[in-house]
Amino acid sequence: MSERLYYNNSYLFEFDAAVESITQKDSYYEIILDRTAFYPESGGQNFDCGTLDNKKVSGVYVGDNDAVVHHCEQWDAEPGQKVSGEVDKKRRISNMRKHTAQHILSQALLRVASADTVGAHLGETESTIELSTLKLTEENLRDAEEKTNEIIMQNLSVNISYSEHEKLAKLGVRRIPDRHGKFRLVGIGDFELTACGGTHCAFTGEIGLLKIIGLEKIRKNTRITFLCGLEATKDYYLKNKVVEKLSNRFTCHFDNLENSVNKLANYNGDLKMEIGRLQKEIFPYQLQKLKEDAIEISGVKIISIIYADYDLKNLKEMALHVAKEFKSIVLFSMDDKLIISASDGIDKDASFLTKLFIENFGGRGGGNPAIAQVGGIPAGDIDSMLEKFTKLIKKEFDRV
Ligand SMILES: [Zn+2]
Numbered sequence: 405m406s407e408r409l410y411y412n413n414s415y416l417f418e419f420d421a422a423v424e425s426i427t428q429k430d431s432y433y434e435i436i437l438d439r440t441a442f443y444p445e446s447g448g449q450n451f452d453c454g455t456l457d458n459k460k461v462s463g464v465y466v467g468d469n470d471a472v473v474h475h476c477e478q479w480d481a482e483p484g485q486k487v488s489g490e491v492d493k494k495r496r497i498s499n500m501r502k503h504t505a506q507h508i509l510s511q512a513l514l515r516v517a518s519a520d521t522v523g524a525h526l527g528e529t530e531s532t533i534e535l536s537t538l539k540l541t542e543e544n545l546r547d548a549e550e551k552t553n554e555i556i557m558q559n560l561s562v563n564i565s566y567s568e569h570e571k572l573a574k575l576g577v578r579r580i581p582d583r584h585g586k587f588r589l590v591g592i593g594d595f596e597l598t599a600c601g602g603t604h605c606a607f608t609g610e611i612g613l614l615k616i617i618g619l620e621k622i623r624k625n626t627r628i629t630f631l632c633g634l635e636a637t638k639d640y641y642l643k644n645k646v647v648e649k650l651s652n653r654f655t656c657h658f659d660n661l662e663n664s665v666n667k668l669a670n671y672n673g674d675l676k677m678e679i680g681r682l683q684k685e686i687f688p689y690q691l692q693k694l695k696e697d698a699i700e701i702s703g704v705k706i707i708s709i710i711y712a713d714y715d716l717k718n719l720k721e722m723a724l725h726v727a728k729e730f731k732s733i734v735l736f737s738m739d740d741k742l743i744i745s746a747s748d749g750i751d752k753d754a755s756f757l758t759k760l761f762i763e764n765f766g767g768r769g770g771g772n773p774a775i776a777q778v779g780g781i782p783a784g785d786i787d788s789m790l791e792k793f794t795k796l797i798k799k800e801f802d803r804v
Pocket of ligand 1: 503504507601602603
């Protein structure tokens with residue numbers, strides 16, 4: 405079993421060890437050492453990166469008999485030989501901050517909302533904890549975040565100790581493990597005590613800052629996403645930039661930003677309704693012009709128009725209306741959609757024409773003989789597409 409050097413010193417980034425075994429796989433080697441400072445992927449914490457004898461370590465995991473397995477793509481030392489290891493300091497310290505912050509946040513949530521942590525994942529940037537409750541309020545999160553940051557600022561010492569299972573309850577350990585035996589305990593001042601095998605900061609002040617950035621319900625649990633250290637300040641910087649730009653754009657204090665955006669969204673909705681109403685109102689006056697501008701094939705007017713921005717429902721009503729007013733085939737397009745309408749009595753009806761269009765130009769859709777719609781038309785020159793389609797319609801009429 406490999407001696408885990410990080411258990412008693414999370415700040416050991418360089419070490420010497422002897423090679424115990426080498427297993428060659430297809431494209432990599434699995435190296436086991438007599439001792440290691442590399443943290444293997446476990447307990448929701450990412451593995452350490454770094455090098456062994458200048459060979460890149462691209463994975464560290466727990467193997468059989470609790471051995472720490474180092475995954476290297478290149479290797480040349482023999483069993484028994486001494487090697488020197490170097491742990492990626494930046495990545496390890498970032499993990500230590502996240503891990504220590506997670507312990508404090510879990511304890512804070514337990515205190516402010518009686519919420520039990522049932523799982524944790526410390527990601528590359530964002531980290532999460534899962535709680536066995538669905539009842540967390542925004543106020544709970546605010547209180548827990550504040551409590552966590554208070555503990556960080558108190559710069560409490562983080563202490564490692566060991567204890568037997570039967571003593572854990574008496575010591576006040578949070579989340580007592582199911583299995584028995586001796587446990588490594590991580591204490592944060594007298595605020596928090598948990599059994600944990602991960603790497604942590606020596607003092608809470610090293611975390612810098614914790615910020616909760618998300619909450620989601622998952623089955624019967626709640627998952628909270630948080631950032632800490634420099635990742636939290638970066639997030640603050642980016643969000644502050646957005647708020648600052650929007651506040652300038654709306655010429656208001658950020659306190660009033662939500663109100664201003666809601667007002668604008670409501671105003672936009674009212675305007676859309678008004679535009680729709682006006683489109684309907686002016687439509688009868690456009691009919692005559694549509695008739696005059698249309699081309700005629702075998703006594704049927706072909707009306708083909710491209711719209712940039714129009715209420716889709718109104719567009720359909722209008723197409724039906726035109727087809728009722730005079731003998732016509734109506735092709736109204738907007739974005740990636742095409743509305744097709746055909747007057748009663750034309751045997752090349754809207755269903756037939758829709759099929760003809762899709763066969764030749766793509767898209768999908770359908771409808772009835774009076775009106776149909778094609779959607780998802782491949783991007784391209786819609787003007788020439790409609791021109792070609794009109795020629796195809798003419799061919800169909802000529803065929804009769
Ligand atoms: Zn831990």
